[in-house]
Structures are given as C-alpha cells and as structure tokens.
Amino acid sequence: MSFIPKVSIIIPVYNGSDFLPQAIDSALSQTYKNIEIIVVNDGSNDRGATKKIAKSYGNKIRYFYKKNGGVASALNLGIKKMNGQYFSWLSHDDVYYPNKVQAQIDFLKKLKNKNVVLYSDFDLIDNTSKVFRSVRINSSAPEKFQFALIISSPVSGCTTLVPKTIFDKIGLFKENLMTIQDYDMWFRIAEKYDFIHIPKVLIKSRRHPDQGINKMSTLCSKEGNTFYTRIVSQLTPSKILKISNQKLGKFYLACTFGLYKKGYKKSSLLAFRMFLGLREKSY
Template sequence: MKPRVSIIIPVYNGTNYMRDAIDSALNQTYENCEVIVVNDGSNDEGATDAAARSYGDRIRYFKKENGGVATAVNYGIQQMTGEYAAWLSHDDIFTPDKIEKQIHAALASGLENPVVHSNFEFWDVSKDKHLKVDLLQNYTKEQLEDSCFAPLFLAIHGSTALVHKSHYERVGLYDTSLMATQDSEFLFRVMRGKKSIFVEDSLMISRIHPQQGQQTMACHQKEYNEMFVHFCQTLTKAEKIHFCGSEWNFYYRLYLLLKYSKPADTILEYLKKRLNDCEKSDRPDEKSKHLQERLVPQGIERIYIFGAGQMGRELLETLRSYGLEASGWIDNAKEKHKTAIEGLPCMGPEQIKDQEKCLFIVAMLDPSEVVEQLKRLSVSHIATMGDFKKRLFCVTPLYAVL
C-alpha cells in the first residue's frame, strides 16, 4: 500500500485564504492523504473556527492556544497518522499533483526516506501576477540535493518539502522560539548531511500579500540575520569548502546572495569580518584568470547584459570580479535607451550591430522570453545569468566586490 501523507495546515485568523489551501490539499490526485488543520488560537470572533468546521470529517481539525506557527505545525505533527508530512501555509496552494509526484520521486530514488522538494511559483496578490521560480537557473540539481545547500542558499520553499516522520525523531521538531525563520532552520537541520530529492516541476503556489508574516513580524529581520550567523557557525570548514571550493568563497557567496536582501544587515558585517579572517591562501589570486577563455566564446569582442535592472547590476559586479567587462546594456524599456547605467550605455535590441562578435547575457528571473526574442533576431551567442553563476559558483573570483 502506498504510504499515507499528512498535510498539515497551521492557521491564525486565516479566513482570507485558508479555504483555497484546504481545497488544494483535499483535491490531491494522490489518494492516501489526510488533511490536518490546526487553529493557532485565532481571535477573529470564531470566523476561522467556523470555516474549518464547515469541512466536517473531510479534515481533522484541532484548536489550541496561540503560540506561533512552529507550535501549530508541531501540534499537527504530533497528531499525524501518515508516514510523511507536508506543511502547507494557510495562504499557499498545492498543485493537484504535488503529493503524487513527490511520493513517486521518493519511492523511485532508492534512498531511505529522503526529503523531497521542488520548484514553485509566487503569486503577487496586489498585482495579480504569477512568477514561476526555476531554481535550476542558478543552481545545479546536484547542488540542490546536496546536504543543507538548499536552505543555506535560500533555494527551497518550506511548503514544497515532503518529510518522512523518522526525521522528526532524528533531529526534533520545529524550533518554537523562532517566529519567522522556523522552516529554514528546521530544513537546515533535517537536510544536513543527507541527500534530498529535487523535483523540477512547479508544485506549489506561494502568495505574496500584505498580511503575511514576513511583512508584519517585527522579529523577522533579527531572526533572519541570526539564522545565517548560526548556519555559518554550525557548519564545519570542510563543509564550507565542499559547498563552495574554499572557506573564503563560502563567505563570499553568502555575502553576494544577501547583499541585496532587504532584511540583511548585521549578517553582512559578520560575513565581511569572516572574509578578512580567512587564511591568505583562501583569498582571491591570479588562479582564476584562465577562466576568461572558457567563459567567453572564441571571437567574442563585446559582452552585453540584457536587462538593466537589479539582476543586471549584480551580473555586472560578477563579471568584473572575474576580470571581465561589459560593453553595455540591452533593454526593452525605451526610457532606458541612450542613457548611461553604471557608466555603460544602454540601447534597444534593434540597435544590435555585428552581433556575431557579441555575447548577450540575459539577467532576468525568467529569461525564457528574452532568449527567444534574441533568437528571432538571429543572435548566435546567448547565455543567461544563471549559466554564469553555476559555472563560477565554486571558483574564487579575482576581485571581491563588497
């Protein structure tokens, strides 16, 4: 018989979105599921309670005093009768085949009870805009399945994870002292030293809305910074070298990841100090110069970055850290044409000349449309920012951009 899966939905004052979450859990194509809803002491005059009770015996419903989301998830874990657990936030949605595809991947892997995770998409409610997140654009499948790499480098969403019950016995439950980062901290613990399974399909929709915890919790920024310090202090030097090629490069990769993250503040200063403390042999030197020949096709005379936004600026920094310089920007936004951005000229794609001598690197979260646009313009040399990031991840740069 196929293993039973317990889908645990913690909710606090959740009548805005909880029905969508519960319905998505009930409508799974995988039949052997139970849906556990835990009301974490909602104070909305019984509205959440009434909404949950309207499902009758289709769900298992529990009420408890308010204690935070970690306490609610832990309560659900303690009540589960399944072999696997899947946490679904009350404002998120599972695709109908989420559990079926992940159970199939777990059973087919040959591994003993691996954690399974996947791609997902964001839904910005205020703009009614969906954006698919393809983690394979920036990381390899091997990286995403390697120990705690995914939670360490923010390459996993907690509501995509499928966790076997044995892991709770092995590493414990969610840390109830954490109000905003409990999922990342738990996944770091449970995945460390183990191989996980990454399913490439997008299997969960994560809402972005003004009421979500990251927007409203005053403790989020403090916990966020302390979490990364904890990760750095917990991992051994050997683990850091394994992930990034050198200890210096480990701290530098984390620094680049968090540099443009709004909650990051004290962690950046911590990482700068760690970079200065690293052994001299770990620091940037001339050993990376030969990479330029491998990164840029023969005959290329100019490099253009397509996308003059934040990601483009990050790519420009990356290129410069490896001794490469861009000749300019390409962007579809006409208001940017004939302007200088970071000292480089910006033009439209129709102004491209001698394209056979140019390399165009697309710096966008979803580069697929722009890649097709360049192909229609008969552009020969196209790469994405993710292509470069994956190839350079474990290579110490020539120059640090701090």
C-alpha cells in the same frame, strides 16, 4: 510491492478565513488519495471565522485548536497528531496543484532510499490568486545543500514532503523562532539527510500585504541575522570544504553576497570580516 504511504497535509492557520477554503479545497482535490488533512488553528481571534470554515468540512478534515504560539508550534501539534508516514506542509494562504502529492510519491517510488526530503518549484500568486511569476529553483547536490541554504533560498516549505521518521530523529520545529523556523529545520535535517529537487511547479505560494512575514519584518531580520551569524561563525574549514567544495575565501565571499541579497546585512558583514581576516593572515 506497491508504495502507497499515507501523507498528512498539515495546515497551520491564524486568522486565515479569507484564504483557508482555497487551501483546504486544494488539499481535498489531490489526485493522490491516501491522505489526511489536519487543520491547526493557532489561537485565531477572528470571532470564530476560521473555526467555522474548518468545521464546515466535517469529517473530511481533522481540526485542532491551540493557544496562539506561532507557526512552529502549530506545525508541531500537527506532526504530533498525524497518522501518515509523510508530512506535507500547506500554509493557509497557499494552494496545492492537484498533482502535488502524487508527483512526489511517484518520484519517491523510483528511489531506493526513500528517507529523503523532496522539494519543488512553485508559482507566486497575489491576493486574487493570479499567478504573477514562476520560481524555478537551481538544483543543489545533496552534499552541498547546506551551502545553498546559506547563500540562497532554495526551499519553499509548502513544496516539501518529509518522512515522519526524520522528525522522530531530528526533532520538531523550534517554537522560539517565529520567522526562521523553516530554514533552521532544513539546516538541521540537511546535516544527516538528503534534499532532492523535483523540477516541477507543484504549488502556488501567495504574496499579500497581510502575511505574517510582512508584519514581522523587524523580527525576521533579527532572527535571520542571529541564525546565519551562528552558522557561518561555527563552520570549520573542513565542513566548509565538504558543503561547498570551495576555498575559505571564496566561501566567505559567497556568503557575504548571498546573505546581503537575502536581507541579512549583519551576518553578511560578519562573513565579509571573516574573508578579510583570511587576507590579513596571508600577508
């Protein structure tokens, strides 16, 4: 039996007229043809520029406008409107390589269990679309993926392919989160489903001064520290052993250095204090 599921490419956009055409064009250029493209305008205030660009594609895309509420709310509207069996996120300033979806569907065909999340390597591009670095991800065993989410950043959201049924079971992105909504979602999904890495570069992830993450660095730090502090403090010894296969001391040290490297100093300090607490108990 052939496996040709519909894939919904969802593009959340806020004041993204400069890069939106490249994103939409890359979605339309996919070699895998059973797709739909959904553009969600998250209340852009750019004098109609974003709307004009999206509308210029006619019935090649589906366009929705909503009051500004953040990326999570735009993604959630797209998920609610999607007709596909798989969700594929494309930020308005990122670009898919033509084989992005096809490579992932081909990979899924080989799996007995297709209810998994796929993610891949990616290129970094600047505001002129020039590639300046390729990011190769260190694969993590599915059962240790939550540990990887704590100590590193293994997933770029736009590389993912997610079965719609997972959102039906886990729930949608948390709309109260403005910067860490993706890693909150991955952590929740990884509690019950496997993440599988495809060692191929499938997208171009753009870095530019006007990115939302650059404009919300203080909020990003606050949300990240709150999120990881809660995660690290609530993990039981048995859960830690399950997701890391490490003794508590080594786990907390890994969290200390990993979170510090990610820029979450408060949660890094918490992990270090938990490490010191173990040492005190041993004397």
